[in-house]
Amino acid sequence: MANIKLKRKQKKDKSNKWLERHLNDYFFIQAKKKGLRSRSSFKLMQINQKFNFFFKGASVLDLGAAPGGWSQISKKLVGRKGKVLGIDKISIEPINDIKFLKIDINDLDSQVTEFFNQKVDILLSDMAPNTSGHKLTDHLKIIELVETAINCSNKFLKSDGFFVCKIFQGGAQGKLLELMKTSLKKIKYIKPLASRKESSEVYLFGIKK
Ligand SMILES: C[S@@+](CC[C@H](N)C(=O)[O-])C[C@H]1O[C@@H](n2cnc3c(N)ncnc32)[C@H](O)[C@@H]1O
Structure with a gap:
């Protein structure tokens, strides 16, 4: 009996892995077919399908935009x-x-207001740091990027504007969570289907207070 159960579990694990690989390939191939810059483009489409925040005529600031998939979908x-x-x-x-600007987010200043002449309707951040392999160092780098994105929302996002930010599971705690709550309301999390299951990334959606 135990043997049958084990075999069933192995079969299920195998088919889950197959499904996972198939989905990853699927989004990669679809991105190529549709002329999209990245398979990440599907993540933004799926986030928008859920929260429906894009609208015609909106102004969008896209942080960590390379190779351009999210900007392309936004446009x-x-x-x-x-x-x-x-x-x-x-x-x-x-x-x-x-418009693309090659600049580190920490050096961003008047360029945004000069381009839009006002605060933006939508601020996106799909920023991810280069990982070092050292868990704690990488975790801190990720937190720092999320903090920077939230600080950008304070500077550049309109009140009642929409904020989407890549964060990582277990990342929204302590000081970071407090910072989010002072800047944002109606915070929700989403793991889009196009995001690899093995990746700890999730996306935060919120509205600027
Ligand atoms: C996952 S990629 C973004 C993919 C993009 N959303 C797309 O669909 O094409 C993350 C990007 O964040 C950028 N990034 C990380 N740290 C940054 C920083 N301090 N300033 C500006 N960009 C940064 C990286 O260079 C990288 O291109």
Whole structure:
């Protein structure tokens, strides 16, 4: 009996792994087919399907934008009258009607207000640090990036504007959680289908107070 149970479990694990691999390949292939810059593009589409916050004419600031997948989807969703500014410390191949700036987020200053002339409707952050393999160091780097994204929302996001940020499971605790709660309301979390199951990333959605 125990043997049968073990075999069933092994079969289930195998088919879960198959499904997982298949989904990962699926989003990769679909991104290529649709001419999208990244498979991450699907994550943003799925986040928007859930919270429905994009609207025509919106202004979008995209932090950690390379290679440009989220900016590309944003531009499609905000339409001709919408404006998208993508920021990354590495360079991004140009895309029509999207402005990209190569700059570290910590050095960001007047560029955003100069481009939009006002605070933005939507602030996105899919930023991820280069990992060192040292768990604690990596965890601290991630927390720092999330804190920086929230500080950016305080500077650049309109009141009642929408905030989406990559965080990591177990990341929203202590001081970080307090910071989030002082800046944001209606905080929700989502793990989009296109996000690899083995990755600890989750996304936070919130509205600026
Ligand atoms: C997962 S990628 C973003 C993918 C993007 N959303 C897309 O769909 O194409 C994360 C990006 O964050 C950027 N990043 C990390 N730390 C940064 C920082 N301090 N300033 C600017 N960009 C940063 C990295 O260079 C990297 O390109």
